[in-house]
Amino acid sequence: MQSQLARACVPMAASYGRLLATDSLLAVEAADGDPLYLSCSPASSDALSRRPPPLLLPLLAAGGSAHSLTVSCPERVPAARLRAALRRALDAEEGRPLPLLSLPSRERGFLLLQPRRSPAAQERRLRPLLAPHLQHLRVCAYELGSGSRVWQCPWGEGRARWLVEKAVAAPEIHPSVPSLKGEAVFGCWKEAQGVLQECIPFIPEARGVLELWDKCPKYPQKGNVPVIVVEGLDATGKTTLTQSLKESLRAVLLKSPPACISQWRKIFDNEPTLIRRAFYALGNYIVASEIAAESTKSPVVVDRYWHSTAAYAIATEISGGLHNLPVRNHEVYQWPEDLLKPDLVVLLTLSQEERVRRLQSRGIEKTKEEAELEMNVPFREKVEELYKRMENPRCVAVDASPPREAVIENVLHLIKDHCLI
Numbered sequence: 303m304q305s306q307l308a309r310a311c312v313p314m315a316a317s318y319g320r321l322l323a324t325d326s327l328l329a330v331e332a333a334d335g336d337p338l339y340l341s342c343s344p345a346s347s348d349a350l351s352r353r354p355p356p357l358l359l360p361l362l363a364a365g366g367s368a369h370s371l372t373v374s375c376p377e378r379v380p381a382a383r384l385r386a387a388l389r390r391a392l393d394a395e396e397g398r399p400l401p402l403l404s405l406p407s408r409e410r411g412f413l414l415l416q417p418r419r420s421p422a423a424q425e426r427r428l429r430p431l432l433a434p435h436l437q438h439l440r441v442c443a444y445e446l447g448s449g450s451r452v453w454q455c456p457w458g459e460g461r462a463r464w465l466v467e468k469a470v471a472a473p474e475i476h477p478s479v480p481s482l483k484g485e486a487v488f489g490c491w492k493e494a495q496g497v498l499q500e501c502i503p504f505i506p507e508a509r510g511v512l513e514l515w516d517k518c519p520k521y522p523q524k525g526n527v528p529v530i531v532v533e534g535l536d537a538t539g540k541t542t543l544t545q546s547l548k549e550s551l552r553a554v555l556l557k558s559p560p561a562c563i564s565q566w567r568k569i570f571d572n573e574p575t576l577i578r579r580a581f582y583a584l585g586n587y588i589v590a591s592e593i594a595a596e597s598t599k600s601p602v603v604v605d606r607y608w609h610s611t612a613a614y615a616i617a618t619e620i621s622g623g624l625h626n627l628p629v630r631n632h633e634v635y636q637w638p639e640d641l642l643k644p645d646l647v648v649l650l651t652l653s654q655e656e657r658v659r660r661l662q663s664r665g666i667e668k669t670k671e672e673a674e675l676e677m678n679v680p681f682r683e684k685v686e687e688l689y690k691r692m693e694n695p696r697c698v699a700v701d702a703s704p705p706r707e708a709v710i711e712n713v714l715h716l717i718k719d720h721c722l723i
């Protein structure tokens with residue numbers, strides 16, 4: 303637990319300079335996906351709340367209860383896994399907890415809103431669930447005081463309490479943007495490898511991935527033939543196009559994640575962002591060594607590569623709409639310097655109506671993110687937009703709606719223009 307004194311002394315994160323006056327800030331992912339900011343400041347009991355906190359005040363006034371919990375474990379892999387385990391438990395027990403980021407500590411967790419349970423009854427339910435993890439958690443109850451003031455009361459800190467108000471101003475950037483690099487998007491293989499090494503005690507399959515990676519050359523170069531990557535949302539026609547390109551160019555067809563690690567994909571897909579993205583990121587580097595080997599002999603076509611890894615990672619981490627995404631030219635859009643670059647990245651684009659038609663006519667198993675793409679319009683829009691923001695190399699958009707033969711023809715023209723063949 304962070305002591306009251308330490309908390310009071312923590313300076314507000316530099317990137318949130320406009321909020322210097324507050325002691326800490328809770329960024330809550332509200333229902334519409336745009337973060338809602340609540341400030342918590344030390345205040346005497348006669349302090350007046352001028353900006354009553356949305357969500358909390360109406361809920362408490364109607365007799366419900368609210369609790370926040372943030373994970374303060376210093377090691378990132380156990381912290382991420384504990385958060386995921388708590389989320390699963392809370393999802394089952396408590397209804398949907400709202401993701402929460404506490405600033406400036408950057409500790410993540412959840413806000414639990416219970417309209418039908420009193421604070422005391424809720425505490426009796428939460429205690430046994432949280433007890434085994436309390437040393438790694440900061441849990442706060444929210445209490446309604448006189449004059450409609452809402453107080454944050456941390457468990458285990460005696461009578462300490464903090465006045466909760468609606469924050470004066472929202473930060474200029476989405477609160478998750480500063481931690482994208484290194485937590486969701488990896489700028490070099492060493493970062494992704496580091497995460498998977500930390501996973502070995504908890505996920506034995508991480509050792510398998512790392513052993514394969516150990517055998518790969520670390521900065522492979524491509525040969526003198528075209529290397530073409532095909533990207534796009536699911537069912538835009540990547541498999542169809544890559545198969546045809548394979549035949550037309552007499553190319554080798556590769557896929558990211560590569561076949562050698564795909565037996566572990568489901569395991570990593572069920573892990574939190576940090577671990578899941580490290581798996582896909584290192585998978586790209588393993589594919590890079592395959593590209594290097596194959597491109598000494600024949601052209602290479604790759605079904606998904608780094609752009610997919612980065613686009614899906616950012617879209618998942620940044621809640622809300624397009625306006626919350628990192629600005630254009632942000633470092634998370636830059637191709638990693640140590641990753642083999644293709645000659646051309648084709649992005650297949652398709653209207654949502656036609657994509658759904660193709661999905662339905664195909665009807666195969668989907669990953670959680672693919673299912674999310676169908677149901678969650680902002681998520682899909684973000685993935686599409688993110689593909690377009692990637693740089694160095696950029697994606698070249700190709701309309702995937704014409705008949706198969708026409709799409710292939712267009713892409714072959716592009717290849718002629720971009721590659722020396």
Ligand SMILES: Nc1ncnc2c1ncn2[C@@H]1O[C@H](COP(=O)(O)OP(=O)(O)OP(=O)(O)O)[C@@H](O)[C@H]1O
Pocket residue numbers: 534535536537538539540541542543660661663664702703704705706707709
């Ligand atoms: N140009 C096209 N016109 C009409 N149908 C197409 C076209 N290209 C592909 N399809 C059909 O659309 C469906 C999805 O195509 P495909 O499997 O190639 O997409 P994908 O991008 O590889 O999907 P995923 O990423 O989910 O594997 C398939 O049934 C395929 O036959």
Ligand SMILES: Nc1ccn([C@H]2C[C@H](O)[C@@H](COP(=O)(O)O)O2)c(=O)n1
Pocket residue numbers: 536558559582586606607608610611612614615669671672
């Ligand atoms: N290089 C890659 C490849 C895939 N992913 C993720 C993104 C989606 O969740 C899913 C789509 O893959 P598909 O079903 O088309 O095989 O896998 C990634 O992050 N990086």
